[in-house]
Amino acid sequence: xxxxxxxxxxxLVAVSSVFANGGAESSGKTEVYFLNFKPEIxxxxxxxxxxxxxxxxxxxxxxxxxxxxxxxxxTLRSELSKSAPPVIFQVNGPVGIQENINTVAPLQDTDFYNxxxxxxxxxxTDGNVVAVPxxxxxYGIIYNDAIMRKYFALPDKAxxxxxxxxISNFETLKAVVExxxxxxxxxxxxxxxxxxxFMPGSEWRWTTHLVNPALVAEFGDLATAQAAATFSFTASxxxxxxxxxxxxxxxxxxxxxxxxxxxDSMAEFALGQVAMVQNGNWAAAxxxxxxxxxxxxxxxxxxxxxxxxxxxxxxxxxxxxxxxxAFNKNASPEALEGADTFLTWLFSSDEGKPIVTNDLMFxxxxxxxxxxxxxxxxxxxxxxxxxxxxxxxSVPWIFNGIxxxxxxxxxxxxxxxxxxxxxxxxxxxxxxxxxxxxxxxIYGR
Amino acid sequence: MEKTLRKYFALFALPxxICFALxxxxxxxxxxxxxxxxxxxxxxxSFVGLQNYIRAFTVDxxxxxxxxxxxxxxxxxxxxxxxxxxxLALVLTKNxxxxxxxxxxxxxxxxxxxxxxxxxxxxxxxxxxxxFEQTLLSDAKYGFWGLVIxxxxxxxxYMMVIYIAAIQNIPADMLEAASIDGADGKTTLFRITIPSVxxxxxxxxxxxxxxxxxxxxxxxxxxxxxxxxxxxxLALNIFNTFYSRVGFEGVGQAKAVMFTILVAAIxxxxxxxxxxxxxxx
Numbered sequence: 001x002x003x004x005x006x007x008x009x010x011x012l013v014a015v016s017s018v019f020a021n022g023g024a025e026s027s028g029k030t031e032v033y034f035l036n037f038k039p040e041i042x043x044x045x046x047x048x049x050x051x052x053x054x055x056x057x058x059x060x061x062x063x064x065x066x067x068x069x070x071x072x073x074x075t076l077r078s079e080l081s082k083s084a085p086p087v088i089f090q091v092n093g094p095v096g097i098q099e100n101i102n103t104v105a106p107l108q109d110t111d112f113y114n115x116x117x118x119x120x121x122x123x124x125t126d127g128n129v130v131a132v133p134x135x136x137x138x139y140g141i142i143y144n145d146a147i148m149r150k151y152f153a154l155p156d157k158a159x160x161x162x163x164x165x166x167i168s169n170f171e172t173l174k175a176v177v178e179x180x181x182x183x184x185x186x187x188x189x190x191x192x193x194x195x196x197x198f199m200p201g202s203e204w205r206w207t208t209h210l211v212n213p214a215l216v217a218e219f220g221d222l223a224t225a226q227a228a229a230t231f232s233f234t235a236s237x238x239x240x241x242x243x244x245x246x247x248x249x250x251x252x253x254x255x256x257x258x259x260x261x262x263x264d265s266m267a268e269f270a271l272g273q274v275a276m277v278q279n280g281n282w283a284a285a286x287x288x289x290x291x292x293x294x295x296x297x298x299x300x301x302x303x304x305x306x307x308x309x310x311x312x313x314x315x316x317x318x319x320x321x322x323x324x325x326a327f328n329k330n331a332s333p334e335a336l337e338g339a340d341t342f343l344t345w346l347f348s349s350d351e352g353k354p355i356v357t358n359d360l361m362f363x364x365x366x367x368x369x370x371x372x373x374x375x376x377x378x379x380x381x382x383x384x385x386x387x388x389x390x391x392x393x394s395v396p397w398i399f400n401g402i403x404x405x406x407x408x409x410x411x412x413x414x415x416x417x418x419x420x421x422x423x424x425x426x427x428x429x430x431x432x433x434x435x436x437x438x439x440x441x442i443y444g445r
Numbered sequence: 446m447e448k449t450l451r452k453y454f455a456l457f458a459l460p461x462x463i464c465f466a467l468x469x470x471x472x473x474x475x476x477x478x479x480x481x482x483x484x485x486x487x488x489x490x491s492f493v494g495l496q497n498y499i500r501a502f503t504v505d506x507x508x509x510x511x512x513x514x515x516x517x518x519x520x521x522x523x524x525x526x527x528x529x530x531x532x533l534a535l536v537l538t539k540n541x542x543x544x545x546x547x548x549x550x551x552x553x554x555x556x557x558x559x560x561x562x563x564x565x566x567x568x569x570x571x572x573x574x575x576x577f578e579q580t581l582l583s584d585a586k587y588g589f590w591g592l593v594i595x596x597x598x599x600x601x602x603y604m605m606v607i608y609i610a611a612i613q614n615i616p617a618d619m620l621e622a623a624s625i626d627g628a629d630g631k632t633t634l635f636r637i638t639i640p641s642v643x644x645x646x647x648x649x650x651x652x653x654x655x656x657x658x659x660x661x662x663x664x665x666x667x668x669x670x671x672x673x674x675x676x677x678x679l680a681l682n683i684f685n686t687f688y689s690r691v692g693f694e695g696v697g698q699a700k701a702v703m704f705t706i707l708v709a710a711i712x713x714x715x716x717x718x719x720x721x722x723x724x725x726x
Contacts, residue, residue, distance in 0.1 A: 073688065074688045077485070077486075077688065080486060081486040081487060081488075098691065099485075099691045102485065102489065198582065198671075199582075200582075200668065200669030200670075200671055201669070253578055255578045255579055255580065255583055256575065256578060256579075256580055257580070258571075258580035258581060258582025258583060258671070258672075259567075259571040259575070259580040259581070259582070404689065404690045404691070405688070405689045405690065406689040406690050409685075409689060413671060413672060413673040413674065414673070416582060416671060416672045416673065417672055417673050420582075420583050420584065420672060422672075438504070438505075439690070442504070442690065442692070443691075443692075
């Protein structure tokens with residue numbers, strides 16, 4: 001009998017250990033789980049934001065997890081099906097909301113939403129506000145003005161303008177870049193443009209950002225792009241203009257781009273090996289954080305993406321956002337409350353705001369930030385300058401209207417085949433057109 | 446003793462059975478059901494019939510393309526890994542000095558995880574190809590052979606250990622008898638050694654075959670299917686299908702079911718085929 005009892009006990013222990021999965025929170029704190037989209041500021045969240053918030057609100061346990069570069073959707077989807085899903089997550093616009101339509105919570109009653117200066121910037125669905133933008137960003141061609149000044153001082157330069165600020169269309173840009181390529185040694189650089197990164201996961205600068213002006217030329221605004229059943233890539237030649245300019249005047253030869261990541265491109269720029277790189281103000285942290293960075297803050301400036309589109313002289317850099325925060329309606333009321341407390345603290349308190357401007361380096365759309373409370377990094381200042389420039393209007397971000405991730409993947413692969421010499425540009429254009437039609441049909445546009 | 450065992454068999458097996466059911470059987474059945482559903486998280490599934498299976502082939506042809514690539518890759522790696530592993534095992538059972546050190550060294554790559562290996566080899570291969578101004582993504586053949594090299598490097602040591610154990614188990618009197626009968630090295634190898642290690646060949650063939658078909662991490666880290674999905678293997682294609690479009694989770698699941706059936710079928714055929722060649726000792 002004793003033996004039988006022992007056996008039963010052992011079996012019970014074995015069985016129960018199967019069900020005991022970790023054990024729930026025992027500290028009595030409410031966990032606020034934020035799935036961060038931006039890998040470049042992941043450290044700021046863990047080292048600065050988490051301790052500061054937990055010091056201010058000890059009843060909450062803030063947990064910030066960052067998805068790997070280009071893996072946000074994948075990570076989000078698997079995290080959402082876990083037993084402790086993220087409370088705050090990012091959506092990249094209307095398409096992202098559709099993807100998470102069963103998860104997004106109404107936000108109109110939150111304090112966080114009420115901080116928004118222009119309430120029209122928030123995204124709504126079925127009469128509910130479900131996503132609030134938290135950072136406005138701008139991108140274009142980042143250039144190192146020190147190198148440009150050196151070039152314009154050359155006695156045998158082939159152009160008659162005398163500063164980078166005078167470049168206002170593709171023709172001039174091309175003339176300057178190609179002439180710079182002839183003077184690499186005098187300028188002390190290895191190529192005009194940084195690597196056109198095509199390592200798996202690093203294609204996003206071309207499949208979203210570079211294609212944006214072409215999308216704007218064809219569709220005009222986000223609503224049109226989002227509803228478009230077909231895409232005819234009317235600006236295909238313009239896209240090719242700039243893309244070829246990147247490839248032909250780069251520090252990395254065409255055949256080698258498959259081994260370069262976007263981080264490599266930023267490092268090349270920071271180390272002064274190149275004069276230009278296409279990226280946005282979020283890359284400031286990457287440039288300033290590179291060991292051996294030689295670029296002076298005042299020399300980091302933006303040029304718009306000139307690609308020969310009509311009227312581009314009056315176009316500025318691309319300014320917009322794909323950074324919207326949404327709450328998970330399946331989270332507990334305490335966690336949702338915590339999420340609201342956290343974001344309100346971050347974007348309106350005296351402790352939170354300096355972190356936002358100085359460490360996270362966001363240009364925010366919130367009324368709690370005054371005009372001079374913009375990040376002190378050079379690119380954010382540049383975005384501000386371009387947004388307020390006379391006679392120039394910013395190009396809106398409409399690449400969120402791209403029907404699916406698959407379109408980007410197919411387009412990226414077609415570009416890579418073009419670089420490898422196995423596709424003509426017409427084939428690339430055809431892939432972009434066909435893939436758009438196919439993906440749009442799948443989604444019932 | 447026997448009687449007691451029989452009496453408590455069910456009780457002793459219970460924990461293992463529960464684990465098996467929870468970790469394997471239930472997810473598998475669930476996964477099979479989900480392949481006929483449309484879903485975003487596994488709790489909100491709705492039945493759609495065979496639509497997922499049809500879409501797996503009609504939306505794009507990457508799945509069939511991945512199948513042929515995987516098949517070619519598996520054939521090449523099964524042959525190369527087994528031949529090289531067996532050759533190494535033969536050499537390292539011949540009382541060469543430092544045998545143990547060599548065995549350890551050859552086995553070590555197997556201890557590194559797939560993703561890490563993929564990254565390491567990506568750097569190595571890109572470094573080599575750089576001298577020809579090429580990268581792994583320049584041509585699908587680089588990706589293919591890169592994967593073959595990586596897979597060989599990782600798996601040879603493991604298979605070698607299995608072969609060494611088998612070769613050491615060949616009775617010495619059999620080899621002695623062969624040499625007294627005047628058999629040369631080649632005859633001994635094909636008439637004595639290989640027939641005697643047939644059970645190990647079955648195991649190694651099975652392992653390399655299924656490893657080849659199931660390869661994922663290395664594929665992801667080395668090329669991620671580029672250029673143009675030409676180096677995308679089945680497992681990676683399934684993953685990409687699952688995540689690259691909203692509403693395609695079911696299609697990915699359908700592909701996964703087909704993949705499971707395919708790998709199981711091929712592995713069974715191979716087992717039957719090689720088993721029949723094993724000799725009873």
